[in-house]
Amino acid sequence: MEELSDFNIDPKKNLTWTQEMDDYLIEVLHEQFLYGRKIDRSFTATAYANASKAMSQKFGENISKAHIKNRLKTIKQNFNLAYDLVKKSSGLGWNQETRMLEADPEVWKELIASNPDAKKFYMRPIPKFDQLEAIFGRDRATGAYAETAKEKRRRWAKERRVFDSVDGIDQLVAENEVHLENFDDMIAVSSPLPTSQKNHMEPPSSSRGNKRKGAMVELLLEQLQVCNNGIVEVAAALREGNQVLHEGNLALKEGQQRVYSEEEVFKELENIGVEEDLLFRAYNFITSNTGLVRAFFGCPTHRRKAWLTEKMRGPSNSC
Secondary structure (H helix, E strand, O other), X not given: OOOOOOOOOOOXXXXXXXXXXXXXXHXXXXXXXXXXXXXXXXXXXXXXXXXXXXXXXXXXXXXXXXXXXXXXXHHXXXXXXXXXHHHHOOOOEEEOOOOEEEOOHHHHHHHXXXXXXXXXXXOOOOOOHHHXXXXXXXXXXXXXXXXXXXXXXXXXXXXXXXXXXXXXXXXXXXXXXXXXHHHHHXXXXXXXXXXXXXXXXXXXXXXXXXXXXXXXXXXHHHHHHHHHHHHHHHHHHHHHHHHXXXXXXXXXXXXXXXXXXXHHHHHXXXXXXXXXXXXXXXXXXXXOOHHHHHHHHHXXXXXXXXXXXXXXXXXXXXX
């Protein structure tokens, strides 16, 4: 999807969402996710702007970023509930064919008793569950991926990771442990100093500290921009290549004539009502020459029998 600017719209206008609108919004946001426009747990401003324009064009209404953000809260809340039910409930599973959560009646009864909100998924399909899992599944993960920002900072401090070199930045970016939102926190906990040195540290607001942080922020921003530009260029190249391939296939098909098989010839002779005693003779006559096959099928269906009779008599006549 190309970059789209936002509409000049009223974000306070009430909007009634339909299932079709929900499904299309999920498809659009999934595409934005594939373009790398979801950082950590949040979509970027560009992703919301693109979704706003796409939704407004699709449904002929002014659908703002505020509308989308509010609706996404409900969609994500329902997905989180469904995802947790699948991952944590014994006896409950996801059926790819029916697009529903399935379990024995006794299991459903216990689930609904312990969590009444689970009733909304009983015998009801979740059409875009796969896309939602791709977008939000990692947000619901456990273990290392579920660490809070505070837990991450403690781990970074404990491991005494050095954040003073380009190599260190590259490593953290590669491990998806650094982004702009937590960059300042990471600098604050990197390379802990002994207590004796802490007493003589310059305050965080000193010009030295600000310059150091500023330089690192600029360096990281530059690397992230290069990475983003590379992704966009690759996506554009893939789209262009697919278009060229598609156009080439169309040109190839247009430049080639249809080749009919002997089986198709015999079947068509039967379809147009060629008499039994002439059927095999007509079949041998037409299949003896590829030009006759093309001419036969080139005639309108209701004229083929007449054309065949004239051809088999002697002098050739056109359709």
